[in-house]
Amino acid sequence: MLSYQHAYHAGNLADLHKHALLAAALDYLTRKDKPLSYLETHAGRGLYRLNSAESRKTGEAAAGIARAEDEGWLPADHPLMRALDAVRATHGTDAYPGSPLIAAHFQRPGDAIHLAELHPAEHAALAANLPFATLHHQDGFQMAQAVCPPTPRRGMLLIDPSFEIKADYANLPRFIEKIARKWNVGVIALWYPILTDGRHQPMIAALQDAHPDALLSEVTFPAARPGHSMIGSGMFIHNAPWGLQDEAARLQALFRDRA
Ligand code: SAM
Numbered sequence: 001m002l003s004y005q006h007a008y009h010a011g012n013l014a015d016l017h018k019h020a021l022l023a024a025a026l027d028y029l030t031r032k033d034k035p036l037s038y039l040e041t042h043a044g045r046g047l048y049r050l051n052s053a054e055s056r057k058t059g060e061a062a063a064g065i066a067r068a069e070d071e072g073w074l075p076a077d078h079p080l081m082r083a084l085d086a087v088r089a090t091h092g093t094d095a096y097p098g099s100p101l102i103a104a105h106f107q108r109p110g111d112a113i114h115l116a117e118l119h120p121a122e123h124a125a126l127a128a129n130l131p132f133a134t135l136h137h138q139d140g141f142q143m144a145q146a147v148c149p150p151t152p153r154r155g156m157l158l159i160d161p162s163f164e165i166k167a168d169y170a171n172l173p174r175f176i177e178k179i180a181r182k183w184n185v186g187v188i189a190l191w192y193p194i195l196t197d198g199r200h201q202p203m204i205a206a207l208q209d210a211h212p213d214a215l216l217s218e219v220t221f222p223a224a225r226p227g228h229s230m231i232g233s234g235m236f237i238h239n240a241p242w243g244l245q246d247e248a249a250r251l252q253a254l255f256r257d258r259a
Contacts, residue, residue: 002118002119002162002164003164004162004164005054005119005122006044006045006048006098006122006162007045007048007049007052007054007055008054008055008057008058008060009058009060010044010048010050010055010061010096010098011048011050011055011060011061011064011065011066011096012058012060012061012063012064012065012224013060013063013064013219013221013233013255013259014064014191014193014230014232014233015064015065016064016065016068016073016080017217017219017233017235017251017255018099018160018191018233018235019080019097019099019102020074020078020079020080020247020251021189021217021235021237021244021247021248021251022080022099022102022103022158022189023078023079023080023082023083023102023105023106024078024079024080024243024244024247025156025187025189025237025240025241025244026038026079026102026103026106026156027079027106028241028242028243028244029106029154029155029156029187029241030106030108030111032154034152034154035108035110035111035112035152035154036111036112036152036154036155036156037111037112037113037114037150037151037152037153037154037155037156038103038107038111038112038113038114038155038156038158039113039114039115039143039144039147039148039150039155039156039157039158040099040100040103040114040115040116040140040157040158040159040160041116041140041141041143041144041157041158041159041160041161042116042117042140042159042160042161042162043098043099043100043115043116043117043122043126043135043140044098044099044100044117044122044126044160045098045117045122045125045126045129046097046098046100046101046104046115046125046126046129046130047087047091047095047096047097047098047101047125047129048095048096048097048098049094049095049096050065050066050094050095050096051094058224058225059224060224061096063224065084065096071258073254073258074254079106080102082105083097083101083102083105083106084096084097086105087101087105099158099160100113100115100126100129100130100133101129101130103158104130104132104133110152111152112134112150112151112152112155113130113132113133113134114133114134114136114143114147114150115130115133115134115135115136116135116136116137116138116139116140116142116143116144117135117136117137117140118137118138118139118140120137123135123137140159140161141175144157144159144175144179145178145179145182148179148182148183148186149182149183149185149186150183150186153183153185154185155186155187156186156187156188156189157179157183157186157187157188157189158189158191159172159175159176159188159189159190159191160190160191161191163192163193169199169200169202169203170202170203172190172203172207173203173206173207173210176188176190176207176210176211176236176238177210180211180238185239186238186239187237187238187239187240187241188237188238188239189235189236189237189238190207190235190236190237191233191234191235192204192234192235192236193229193230193232193233193234194218194220194230194231194232194233194234195229195230195231196223196229196231197229200234204216204234204236207236211236211238214236214237214238214239214240215235215236215237215240215244215245215248216234216235216236216237217234217235217237217248217251217252218232218233218234218235218252219232219233219234219251219252219254219255219256219259220232220255220256220259221233221255221259222259235248
């Protein structure tokens, strides 16, 4: 059963880290005049409302993107801020883009977008928010296995599970290994939570063993609520585009000094 709903968490500090790196990666990838595919295994609904009851209930966006904007954490020309401006211009001032809409911001004619979302209501909202994307109402891991290597062959896969299924931690290194073998030029990014009990660490150790050249970007921040186990955000990126290492270093310093 799927109970996780990203509307409660959209625009929090973990999203800020994940979406800043995603936007920077797509900005680099789309500088080259060659078509690309963007794939996502766990898409969510694509568009969130920061004035929604869900967002106001947790206050996570207020402590995340809202605070970051008030305090000028990212420059106005940062790829994420440019995507955010464009989404607000179309969807209103309380709009916050999920990763699919951020990817859509960078899409050019000839590029492809494949999105998987299993939850029926989230999938229906995603279809309404991104009618131009190729949507897969199925398990995202199966979608990626079926679509990779995609056409166009250049591109990026984002894996952003809610980690409700504890076996995800054990299964992800094998899954990434398989996709990397099928799609040797693909940029493969995995988001993961940094947890007080270190549950994520064996997964990261296995990924680093298999892909020693991959980029690992981790930032830490105070727990959203007392007793909450997530105290940071991580992105593992295989075949990271040139320049993303510098963006990761900037984000690490930013979160260290300001979060
Ligand atoms: N990537 C989104 C973003 O950054 O805007 C957030 C995605 S949210 C963390 C995870 C989503 O995965 C939820 O909407 C959930 O319904 C969906 N989901 C959970 N298990 C799935 C699976 N096996 N395949 C596809 N979607 C799944």
